[in-house]
Structure formats: C-alpha cells, structure tokens
Amino acid sequence: MTVKEFALPDLGEGLTESEIVEWHVAVGDLVTLNQPIAEVETAKAIVSLPSPVAGKISALHAEPGATVQVGTRIVTFELDGGSGGVDAPDAGGATADASAGAESAKADGGDTAPAPEAAPERNSVLVGYGPAVESGKRPTRKPRGARAASAEAVTATVAETAQATEPKAAAEPAAETAPATAPAPAATPAEARTKTTPPVRKLAADRGVDLTQLTGTGPDGIITRDDVLSAAEQPSEQAQSGEDTAAGTSGQSPRGALAGTRARETRTPIKSVRKATAAAMVASAFTAPHVTEFLTIDVTRTVELVAKLKAKGTAASVLSVVAKALCIGVARNPSLNSRWDADANEIVEFGYINLGIAVATPRGLMVPNLKDADAMSLADLTEAIGDLARNARASKATPASLNGGTISITNVGVFGIDAGTPILNPGEAAILAMGAVRKMPWEHHGDIALRDIMTLSLSFDHRLVDGEQGARFLTDVGSILNDPGTVLTMV
Known part of the structure; x- marks a missing residue:
C-alpha cells in the first residue's frame, strides 16, 4: 500500500x-x-x-x-x-x-x-x-x-467496523484513533445533528438561520437551500425560539422590533471575491485620477426599438443597445479604450473591445468581459450578455472571462438608481454607468411630453482621457440612444 x-x-x-x-x-x-x-x-x-x-x-x-x-x-x-x-x-x-x-x-x-x-x-x-x-x-x-x-454512510460504516473489530475497546481510545483515518472537523453536538451541505451551511450562517431548529425536507431529512431561505423569511419566529444572546436579555430590544431580531454585531471573513474586489477598487481609486461626467437623455426611441425587435423575435435589450452604442463611440474616441502601462512608460491603445459587464452575484461584484464585443451584432451582444450574467451568478465564470477587459458597463438602473460615480476596473480607462429608465415630463418638439429618460455616468482615467474626449464619447453614445438612426452618420 x-x-x-x-x-x-x-x-x-x-x-x-x-x-x-x-x-x-x-x-x-x-x-x-x-x-x-x-x-x-x-x-x-x-x-x-x-x-x-x-x-x-x-x-x-x-x-x-x-x-x-x-x-x-x-x-x-x-x-x-x-x-x-x-x-x-x-x-x-x-x-x-x-x-x-x-x-x-x-x-x-x-x-x-x-x-x-x-x-x-x-x-x-x-x-x-x-x-x-x-x-x-x-x-x-x-x-x-x-x-x-454517501458521506454519512461511510462514516457509519467506519464506526460499525471499529466496534466489530475491537468490541472490548473503550470509548476514549476509539476517539483517539479517529483522527488517524479521518480528521474530524470541530463541530458542536448541535451542528452534528444537522444534515446539510457546506454551501447550505454557509447560506444559513450568512442569513443568521439556526440549522438545529430546522427540519430538512430533502432526501433522508437533509436541510436544503429552500429550507434555509424559508426560515430566513420568518425572523420573528426564530427570535422567539431562543434567548436574545446578543443583548444579554430575553425579549425585545428597547430600540424597537427590528433591533430585537438582529445580532448586535455580525463578523464575516474578508476573502475570495470580496477581498479581491476591495483590493482592486482601492488600487484603482488611489492610482487612477477619476473624473465623472453625466448626461441625461431621452431614450424613448431606443425603448421603442427594443420593443419592436422583441416583437419580431429578435433578441434585444436596452443594455445591449447601450453596449453597441459604446462600441461605436469607442471607434470614434479610441482613448477611452486604452491602458496606462507604468512599467513600460507607455499608453497602450487597444484595437479591439473586451467589454466588461458588472454583475452583482451572491459572491460579490464580478466584471466578466465579452471578448471582441465590437465585432458582435446587437442580437449577439444580447445573448452573450445574458450568458455572461447567468454564468457569473452561478459561479461558472472562468478566470479567462474575468481578465483582459478594456472598458466596462455597469447597469445601476436595475436597482432603481439614476446616476453614480463608478470606479474604474483596474487597468481600464473608462466605465459607463447606465441609470434607470423613467417616465418623465420632457421637452419634445417644442412642447412638454411624457418621455423615457435615462442618465449616463462616465468615469474615466484623466491620465488617459481628457475632459473633451470623455465628453465627445458620452455625447456620441447619448446621440445613438436618443435616436438610433444617428448611427448611420457615425460608421
């Protein structure tokens, strides 16, 4: 052996x-x-x-x-x-x-x-x-x-075998020999009674759910993700099932019902995606001098175009139209698609666009990118963006898709936000934030009408992009979204 x-x-x-x-x-x-x-x-x-x-x-x-x-x-x-x-x-x-x-x-x-x-x-x-x-x-x-x-069956088999071969052995020696065959994880008796998987256990810890209070609905009583989520939606019942150890007393906190259902402090280790994101954002914020410009535009025609394309069975979304407009804007303003190479003391201008799409995932913010996005049609961009987001949320994004981006888009509008000052993805010269599309009174043909309005926010590295270049790029993107037909005069 x-x-x-x-x-x-x-x-x-x-x-x-x-x-x-x-x-x-x-x-x-x-x-x-x-x-x-x-x-x-x-x-x-x-x-x-x-x-x-x-x-x-x-x-x-x-x-x-x-x-x-x-x-x-x-x-x-x-x-x-x-x-x-x-x-x-x-x-x-x-x-x-x-x-x-x-x-x-x-x-x-x-x-x-x-x-x-x-x-x-x-x-x-x-x-x-x-x-x-x-x-x-x-x-x-x-x-x-x-x-x-299977893991539990193996554990049970090992225990039975030990008892059969050493019937006269005391409990203490058996416990001492266990680590030699299987390093036993430190678990409390309550944790040992719960049957679930590590991801579900982590979810329970993140949501503050006590697994020992749950009855599993999975095979053989295994606690599932749905069991944890259901319990997390009933904080009041969980608060009544035990003592308020955070405050040191039972019952409701003087500060109100909400405070009484939450721990006074929750500590989460800084690791994996959150750790990498924090380091990257700090490095970006304190290395590249950020400038942000804003443009509020009427995107009614873009919204109508997306609706018509969908009615004809063509894949389209406002995000994909913004992505296509960005690619056209970059072709006219290439400084937005560049990188500051401090080691070589050079400015690297890219002849291709690897378009990063910021995605909020359970693991934190991720920015996978579409390789050669400038060569894609509108329908291709729509499908590729959808696949990219689904893979990122399912933790299937590959290291290759998370590296090599040249410019990025973040869609804060999906959270109901109108505008912001996004931080650059490290190594990139610009990032475009698209806000929520809202029905608002707007000047239209000399009159006031209810139109679809959006605000664009462009942050860029002022070492690479001058204010004029950033403004021209933002204006080009805004013109296409205001009137998609304008693209015919740009390409």
Missing part, C-alpha cells in the same frame, strides 16, 4: 490561495483519475478540482470554508501497488512542508496510473494537470444529496 499526498495546485492567474467550498468525496471513498473531488473558490471563480490519481481517500486535511495556500497538503490517497507516491507522515504527525507539497502536485503526471501497452490517450483535465489514462470514460458525479448521504 502506497500513500500519496496531494497539495493545492496553482490554479493560474498568479493566485496564491483558494477557499475549499465543498468536498465531493469523504474519507474511505474510492475515486478515479480526474474525478472531481472538490470545488475551490479563488478570487475570480469557483473551480472544480479533479483527482490526480485513482485510489482511496485516506484523509482530508481542510474543512469546507477554510482558505488554503497554494502548495498546502489537502488530500491523502491510498494507492494499491503504486510506486510514485510520497511517504506518509510519521507517527509523530510531521507533515511535508508547503514547497514539498507543491512539488508533489507537479509530479503527479503519470507515475501512479499503470502504463498501457499502447500510447495512452491524455484526457483533458479541469485545472491543467493530470496523467495519461487507459480509458476515455468520464466518471459520473453524484447529486449533492446523494454525496451527503
């Missing part, structure tokens, strides 16, 4: 750490080569981590929610007859250092799988590593509920 330890690999883009979101396996599970064993969250996206070998899970060294440095050991495998594994830690509990773990991860390139007689076919893998395999079959992935039930 050979033991192989697997360290968290470098997932690319220069990232140094990742958070373990969810394990798809448990101690004792048999896994195949390239089988997804975990989901890890970087500052950019959630990535599925495949197994580098085929074998048995001997130990998991990080709990869901833990932030792990690249090169840190996270899984130990048991291999039958393998020869390329790393020796197991000694009885004293000594572990390989991070650098040794990283070298082990890089060396997993084919020493563990038996070499077939013919030249093996190399399967594509999820994070850029993986040895050759004999079969092209892809491992099936269990549903979340089945994985949770």
Whole structure:
C-alpha cells in the first residue's frame, strides 16, 4: 500500500490561495483519475478540482470554508501497488512542508496510473494537470444529496467496523484513533445533528438561520437551500425560539422590533471575491485620477426599438443597445479604450473591445468581459450578455472571462438608481454607468411630453482621457440612444 499526498495546485492567474467550498468525496471513498473531488473558490471563480490519481481517500486535511495556500497538503490517497507516491507522515504527525507539497502536485503526471501497452490517450483535465489514462470514460458525479448521504454512510460504516473489530475497546481510545483515518472537523453536538451541505451551511450562517431548529425536507431529512431561505423569511419566529444572546436579555430590544431580531454585531471573513474586489477598487481609486461626467437623455426611441425587435423575435435589450452604442463611440474616441502601462512608460491603445459587464452575484461584484464585443451584432451582444450574467451568478465564470477587459458597463438602473460615480476596473480607462429608465415630463418638439429618460455616468482615467474626449464619447453614445438612426452618420 502506497500513500500519496496531494497539495493545492496553482490554479493560474498568479493566485496564491483558494477557499475549499465543498468536498465531493469523504474519507474511505474510492475515486478515479480526474474525478472531481472538490470545488475551490479563488478570487475570480469557483473551480472544480479533479483527482490526480485513482485510489482511496485516506484523509482530508481542510474543512469546507477554510482558505488554503497554494502548495498546502489537502488530500491523502491510498494507492494499491503504486510506486510514485510520497511517504506518509510519521507517527509523530510531521507533515511535508508547503514547497514539498507543491512539488508533489507537479509530479503527479503519470507515475501512479499503470502504463498501457499502447500510447495512452491524455484526457483533458479541469485545472491543467493530470496523467495519461487507459480509458476515455468520464466518471459520473453524484447529486449533492446523494454525496451527503454517501458521506454519512461511510462514516457509519467506519464506526460499525471499529466496534466489530475491537468490541472490548473503550470509548476514549476509539476517539483517539479517529483522527488517524479521518480528521474530524470541530463541530458542536448541535451542528452534528444537522444534515446539510457546506454551501447550505454557509447560506444559513450568512442569513443568521439556526440549522438545529430546522427540519430538512430533502432526501433522508437533509436541510436544503429552500429550507434555509424559508426560515430566513420568518425572523420573528426564530427570535422567539431562543434567548436574545446578543443583548444579554430575553425579549425585545428597547430600540424597537427590528433591533430585537438582529445580532448586535455580525463578523464575516474578508476573502475570495470580496477581498479581491476591495483590493482592486482601492488600487484603482488611489492610482487612477477619476473624473465623472453625466448626461441625461431621452431614450424613448431606443425603448421603442427594443420593443419592436422583441416583437419580431429578435433578441434585444436596452443594455445591449447601450453596449453597441459604446462600441461605436469607442471607434470614434479610441482613448477611452486604452491602458496606462507604468512599467513600460507607455499608453497602450487597444484595437479591439473586451467589454466588461458588472454583475452583482451572491459572491460579490464580478466584471466578466465579452471578448471582441465590437465585432458582435446587437442580437449577439444580447445573448452573450445574458450568458455572461447567468454564468457569473452561478459561479461558472472562468478566470479567462474575468481578465483582459478594456472598458466596462455597469447597469445601476436595475436597482432603481439614476446616476453614480463608478470606479474604474483596474487597468481600464473608462466605465459607463447606465441609470434607470423613467417616465418623465420632457421637452419634445417644442412642447412638454411624457418621455423615457435615462442618465449616463462616465468615469474615466484623466491620465488617459481628457475632459473633451470623455465628453465627445458620452455625447456620441447619448446621440445613438436618443435616436438610433444617428448611427448611420457615425460608421
């Protein structure tokens, strides 16, 4: 029996750490080569981590929610007859250092799988590593509920086996041997009684829901996401079910009913997307001198155009029209699509547009971008923007889609906001914010009429863009939205 330890690999883009979101396996599970064993969250996206070998899970060294440095050991495998594994830690509990773990991860390139007689076919893998395999079959992935039930079944089996083989052993020695086979996560007795998945547990913590007070509606009584959301919508009932530990007294706070249903303080670790966003925004705000210009326009004809296109079965939205107008405006004002390269002491002007679309997601603000958006038709832009937003909200945005943007749009109008001063995405010269479309009295053909009105806010890097250039760009975009036919005079 050979033991192989697997360290968290470098997932690319220069990232140094990742958070373990969810394990798809448990101690004792048999896994195949390239089988997804975990989901890890970087500052950019959630990535599925495949197994580098085929074998048995001997130990998991990080709990869901833990932030792990690249090169840190996270899984130990048991291999039958393998020869390329790393020796197991000694009885004293000594572990390989991070650098040794990283070298082990890089060396997993084919020493563990038996070499077939013919030249093996190399399967594509999820994070850029993986040895050759004999079969092209892809491992099936269990549903979340089945994985949770499987993990509990394995735990129960291990416990029964221990009792059968050592019937005279006392409870204390059994507890001492448990960490050797499965590092038990620190859990209170109340938490141990709850059956759910790590993402649902995190959701409950974010919403302030006590899982021990819930009855699961999922398979085998597993607490589901819907159970947590339903409980979160009934804060008054939860407040009455226990003591007001935040205030130190039971009953309602003197400051009112709302204060009585909330903790006095809630602390959330700063990590993943929020941490990366904060660092990027601080760097942008204190590096690029921001200037913001505003333009309020009548977009009635744009709204009518979108309605006509939809009636004809053509994909269209106000956002996609703004995106198309931006691309045309950039062609006439290229300084808006540039970057300040301090290292080379140069201004880089792009001949293409990778259009960033700011998306509010459960993980925080993300700005994936559409590559070569200037080459897309209006219908293509509409579909691509929709796909981009859905992938970002579902945590499926790839690191490639989150890098390489040249200019961005943020649609604050969907939140009922009229205007703002958006902060530049680092490395970009401009960002355009589109406000809410509102019916307002407006001058029209010398009279007052009820029209669709929108405010555009353009923030730009004053090192790259002069006030005149920003104003001309904003005017071009506004002219197209005011009268889409104007585009014929611009291209």
